[in-house]
Ligand SMILES: Nc1ncnc2c1ncn2[C@@H]1O[C@H](COP(=O)(O)OP(=O)(O)O)[C@@H](O)[C@H]1O
């Protein structure tokens with residue numbers, strides 16, 4: 001595989017990690033979030049600052065990055081998740097714009113120039129580049145999938161599904177709505193933070209516009225396309241939306257249009273997504289004895 | 295008294311759905327509230343569960359004032375509701391629906407034991423255990439909703455028009471189960487129903503609710519003979 005394909009695949013793996021996080025929030029807990037890129041950005045900026053200004057290694061910074069992003073998710077989620085669905089959609093968009101502006105206008109975050117000089121990741125004394133960086137991303141993607149799967153099989157996962165389906169009925173069974181929505185939100189944003197850290201050290205230069213609202217829409221398109229609430233859906237979605245513009249080069253300029261169009265078409269015609277209930281692909285997988293979902 | 299409701303009020307904007315209802319249930323009783331469509335039965339029951347807020351009055355459960363507790367905390371106190379139109383979790387399997395029913399109770403009850411008891415009560419649920427809730431018939435959904443509430447071993451079961459939309463044979467079956475749960479297991483049940491004949495038949499005491507107010511109360515046997523009840527609710 002050439003360097004270019006490896007770079008594309010690395011981006012796809014990172015976006016898949018972030019999309020898996022969004023899937024926990026939207027798919028498992030049924031909470032709309034249209035500002036997920038903000039948490040991707042918070043992860044990226046945290047890792048960049050911790051490794052440049054605080055001089056930590058990527059490995060030392062990573063747990064902190066996850067903690068920081070999850071905590072910000074907690075603080076922002078607490079008031080937002082009490083809102084009705086339509087208000088939540090608007091609020092999460094707002095969060096995205098505010099976070100982006102903070103990165104853009106606060107000098108500490110490098111302002112319009114962004115943050116550069118982010119060190120590359122070293123592992124056992126060697127710099128991780130090309131395929132090795134991709135392997136790291138795939139390992140972490142595997143970890144995220146494992147956690148997602150564990151979550152769907154846990155009591156907390158069941159509580160989230162129950163809330164997603166019938167909130168009143170679920171709370172009449174002792175499920176605290178805010179507690180479990182928040183748990184899913186924190187877990188999902190923490191995953192976005194992990195993806196952000198990888199992104200920062202892959203690019204080694206980041207700026208606010210990398211984490212804007214269009215990316216949030218793209219992430220949502222990935223989840224909806226692949227199959228909202230399924231385990232592998234976000235990965236499939238990230239893969240398709242990542243590969244499509246590469247295969248059909250003319251599409252590259254219309255990426256955003258394509259992503260938004262896919263989002264709308266899927267919601268209209270196949271709301272369960274490619275791997276969702278009753279889809280062609282899912283039938284195929286199941287005959288081979290595979291896949292599970294929530 | 296296990297549950298004491300005093301002067302309870304429920305409003306939706308300007309609509310007064312419940313206007314100062316007082317009722318009480320002792321442990322082990324089966325009580326019914328009968329009333330026509332729109333009388334405020336669901337509002338009353340939902341307010342006891344905490345699903346709709348009260349605009350006045352008190353709900354005392356096990357001697358504790360729970361009027362300001364949120365729904366999930368009332369559930370933890372041991373109150374369960376079989377909601378109107380069942381409200382099963384459509385995209386969870388029958389088994390997962392039942393599992394969700396004993397959320398947070400795993401140390402207090404033996405789930406496998408309870409599960410086989412439920413399957414004994416409603417064998418059709420065992421046949422359908424890996425089917426999604428949405429694929430069940432209306433009657434099966436009601437059975438699932440009852441089971442989902444029962445599996446946690448509640449102290450008080452609230453049942454909202456379980457007979458609505460069911461075939462007559464199923465109505466009989468469901469009422470038989472309610473009666474059996476009360477007689478043999480000592481379960482305390484508060485039933486609200488439009489189906490006055492069936493609910494008066496299995497309850498010991500009843501209240502008649504009309505436009506948000508209790509207009510009549512007494513032993514169910516006496517109410518069955520009451521000319522006003524016979525005319526308005528039994529179609530005699
Ligand atoms: N969510 C609601 N919003 C506004 N009005 C409601 C709502 N729920 C019930 N009502 C009104 O409150 C009254 C009592 O309704 P309800 O408690 O559902 O009665 P029942 O269960 O006896 O049929 C009715 O007039 C109904 O229209």
Ligand SMILES: [Mg+2]
Pocket residue numbers: 335336337378455
């Ligand atoms: Mg009703």
